Amino acid sequence: MIIVGSGQAGLAVAAALVAKGLHPQQDFVVIDGAAPGLRSWASRWHSMVLLSDARHSALPSLPFLGDQRRRPRVDEMIDYLSYVEGDLGVKTIWGVRATGVERRGSGSVLHLSTTDGEVQTRNVVCATGAAAHPRMPVWAAELQVPGVVLHSSEYLYPRQISTNDVLIVGGGNSGVQLARELAPSHAVTLAVRTARRHQPAIRYPRRQLLARGSRPEPVFGDSYEQLRDAGVRICPAVARAAKSAVTFLDGTVATPSSVILATGFVPGDDWLPDSAQIDPPQRAMTGIPGLFVAGIPQYGGRGSDTIAGVWRDATTIAGHIVQRP
Numbered sequence: 001m002i003i004v005g006s007g008q009a010g011l012a013v014a015a016a017l018v019a020k021g022l023h024p025q026q027d028f029v030v031i032d033g034a035a036p037g038l039r040s041w042a043s044r045w046h047s048m049v050l051l052s053d054a055r056h057s058a059l060p061s062l063p064f065l066g067d068q069r070r071r072p073r074v075d076e077m078i079d080y081l082s083y084v085e086g087d088l089g090v091k092t093i094w095g096v097r098a099t100g101v102e103r104r105g106s107g108s109v110l111h112l113s114t115t116d117g118e119v120q121t122r123n124v125v126c127a128t129g130a131a132a133h134p135r136m137p138v139w140a141a142e143l144q145v146p147g148v149v150l151h152s153s154e155y156l157y158p159r160q161i162s163t164n165d166v167l168i169v170g171g172g173n174s175g176v177q178l179a180r181e182l183a184p185s186h187a188v189t190l191a192v193r194t195a196r197r198h199q200p201a202i203r204y205p206r207r208q209l210l211a212r213g214s215r216p217e218p219v220f221g222d223s224y225e226q227l228r229d230a231g232v233r234i235c236p237a238v239a240r241a242a243k244s245a246v247t248f249l250d251g252t253v254a255t256p257s258s259v260i261l262a263t264g265f266v267p268g269d270d271w272l273p274d275s276a277q278i279d280p281p282q283r284a285m286t287g288i289p290g291l292f293v294a295g296i297p298q299y300g301g302r303g304s305d306t307i308a309g310v311w312r313d314a315t316t317i318a319g320h321i322v323q324r325p
Contacts, residue, residue: 132268
């Protein structure tokens with residue numbers, strides 16, 4: 001079998017398969033389209049921290065080292081996933097991206113198309129992530145500003161924003177963290193579409209995170225009021241943009257010098273056929289026998305994009321694979 005993706009979802013499935021007695025490189029392989037070792041975490045901004053503490057940010061059998069109460073940084077998450085990969089004995093095949101998968105006829109074999117050619121296998125796991133591609137608002141293409149227009153996935157540190165002022169679009173946790181980081185050095189405006197409730201910290205997030213999807217995720221750490229106290233201007237969402245001007249939902253207009261789009265991501269399931277979707281969704285299952293999805297809520301249910309949720313996906317998938325005739 002082939003696991004597509006060597007991030008937290010793919011390695012969770014690998015760990016669940018190993019727990020069932022399967023062996024990497026012998027019973028299954030892991031491929032990833034990225035350059036060697038460059039998981040998506042490597043593109044996040046340098047000061048980013050996880051929303052949950054170390055205790056609730058790791059697979060059950062492979063805990064983070066050190067203080068379990070801390071919120072791990074991005075570099076710690078990168079190191080952790082490399083540690084998991086090594087502990088499991090997984091040797092990821094890097095630089096190979098899946099481009100399609102299909103079942104031909106009524107047989108039990110799947111045909112997985114990749115940038116390295118086509119391969120046949122009985123089982124394929126899509127573990128390419130719930131946050132694989134930046135979500136870009138349509139109006140962003142119309143913006144012409146003196147500084148930069150970039151998605152939060154491209155932001156690394158404050159010096160990237162060479163202008164004095166910056167508009168951050170998106171009032172979720174990414175937008176809030178970036179507003180806090182940039183407030184000491186820039187005049188920051190944060191455009192918020194849906195006001196999020198504030199929660200100072202995640203408390204034993206298993207139940208909370210598995211319930212995500214029923215309402216917008218709360219903002220952790222700084223509240224909007226705390227951001228205002230730090231000098232951040234909070235305004236309504238952007239309705240449209242034309243050249244150098246953006247118009248907010250309340251009709252006011254601004255001409256920002258730089259813009260950061262903290263507008264979220266779309267999942268990495270674009271290489272799956274339409275027949276993979278089933279309604280209503282069943283955890284980790286698709287409409288194609290032998291094809292599974294881990295870590296994407298549209299397939300696994302609420303919270304599948306969290307460590308707790310993806311582990312449930314992984315154990316479900318492993319159970320189906322070892323029982324599949």
